[in-house]
Amino acid sequence: MDSRFVRPQILLARLHFELPVVQATSTARDGDDTKTGTKKLFKLPGTLKLRKKDTTVVFVAGATGNVGSRTVKELVKSGLRVRAGVRSIDKAESILGVSISYHVYDQLEIIDCDLEKPEEIESALGNSGVVICAIGASEKEVLDVTGPYRIDYEATKNLIAAAKNAEVKHFILVTSLGTTKFGLPASVLNLFWGVLIWKAKAEKALIDSGLAYTIVRPGGMERPTDAFKETHNLRLAPKDTFTGGQVSRLQVAELLACIANNLELAEDKILEAIAETSAPLRSLEDLLIEIPSQKKVEKDEPKKKVVEAIQVDTPPIISSRPLSPYPR
Ligand SMILES: NC(=O)c1ccc[n+]([C@@H]2O[C@H](COP(=O)([O-])OP(=O)(O)OC[C@H]3O[C@@H](n4cnc5c(N)ncnc54)[C@H](OP(=O)(O)O)[C@@H]3O)[C@@H](O)[C@H]2O)c1
Numbered sequence: 001m002d003s004r005f006v007r008p009q010i011l012l013a014r015l016h017f018e019l020p021v022v023q024a025t026s027t028a029r030d031g032d033d034t035k036t037g038t039k040k041l042f043k044l045p046g047t048l049k050l051r052k053k054d055t056t057v058v059f060v061a062g063a064t065g066n067v068g069s070r071t072v073k074e075l076v077k078s079g080l081r082v083r084a085g086v087r088s089i090d091k092a093e094s095i096l097g098v099s100i101s102y103h104v105y106d107q108l109e110i111i112d113c114d115l116e117k118p119e120e121i122e123s124a125l126g127n128s129g130v131v132i133c134a135i136g137a138s139e140k141e142v143l144d145v146t147g148p149y150r151i152d153y154e155a156t157k158n159l160i161a162a163a164k165n166a167e168v169k170h171f172i173l174v175t176s177l178g179t180t181k182f183g184l185p186a187s188v189l190n191l192f193w194g195v196l197i198w199k200a201k202a203e204k205a206l207i208d209s210g211l212a213y214t215i216v217r218p219g220g221m222e223r224p225t226d227a228f229k230e231t232h233n234l235r236l237a238p239k240d241t242f243t244g245g246q247v248s249r250l251q252v253a254e255l256l257a258c259i260a261n262n263l264e265l266a267e268d269k270i271l272e273a274i275a276e277t278s279a280p281l282r283s284l285e286d287l288l289i290e291i292p293s294q295k296k297v298e299k300d301e302p303k304k305k306v307v308e309a310i311q312v313d314t315p316p317i318i319s320s321r322p323l324s325p326y327p328r
Pocket residue numbers: 061062063064065066067068085086087088091113114115116134135136137138139151155174175176177217218219220221222
């Protein structure tokens with residue numbers, strides 16, 4: 001067996017089975033598919049050519065995180081296959097293993113991938129047609145002034161570039177309220193070494209990439225537990241609506257899984273997510289439909305400006321005949 005592809009035995013739910021672990025490495029190159037221009041094609045054992053992207057396969061970056069781990073579980077529950085991108089296989093096994101039951105064994109692969117190492121990423125994506133990025137500089141990095149720059153911006157940008165190069169079909173990025181609108185309390189987050197500024201730059205890199213995208217900006221997630229949704233229903237709004245509000249990590253994970261299952265409903269949308277006791281209980285799909293696509297907003301905006309410009313610059317038309325087609 002190729003030593004690059006390790007399959008450690010682990011004990012889950014008192015049952016022995018193997019959780020597939022793939023070491024993402026750029027040396028796993030397919031002999032037939034060496035370089036095509038600047039692009040490299042790689043092949044992992046048991047997979048087809050990685051260029052064939054499958055939107056039922058979702059790569060989750062940050063799969064050991066609070067949102068990412070819940071997202072992996074929701075995706076698997078919904079029937080999609082997951083490539084869980086992690087920096088530590090041991091951590092992933094203990095976080096994901098305990099709650100992923102053995103019968104979904106073939107739906108989940110754990111992929112060793114550090115997004116600060118760009119050369120690892122494209123092969124880690126494999127045949128994923130969808131990427132969810134839920135990474136973030138952690139509290140451990142609170143004393144590291146470069147943390148948010150390195151992780152929330154550079155590492156995210158590395159993933160966007162690899163996804164673009166790999167011709168991924170849809171990229172879902174988790175950022176935060178307050179990335180492009182100043183307001184309290186969200187803007188206080190910038191005290192963490194300008195984290196919202198770096199997240200805003202990551203959002204821009206994604207939009208500029210030309211990939212189909214969804215950006216999810218959650219409210220505060222520190223306090224709400226998974227039980228939050230029993231008393232607080234999700235509310236979604238277009239970009240730059242909220243500067244405060246809370247939502248649970250589980251609610252965000254459920255939203256991310258819903259997006260992965262309904263890509264067209266969420267294409268080129270920027271969603272802000274909070275949960276409130278006063279919000280009505282509605283399906284996630286219904287909430288998604290109501291958010292305008294940025295493509296449509298951008299297409300409509302210039303037209304509106306032209307109309308306004310015409311109205312401002314054009315001198316009043318003096319006519320002897322009524323302008324209305326209808327006689328007075
Ligand atoms: N907390 C809030 O109230 C709040 C509010 C709004 C938005 N957000 C944002 O929501 C996102 C998810 O939050 P969370 O609470 O789930 O964060 P989290 O628990 O800190 O998880 C962060 C994840 O990012 C991973 N990661 C960091 N650097 C990486 C790298 N170089 N390569 C690959 N993975 C890397 C971590 O991996 P390791 O396990 O290996 O460290 C971890 O899995 C973050 O962007 C956060 O800023 C948070």
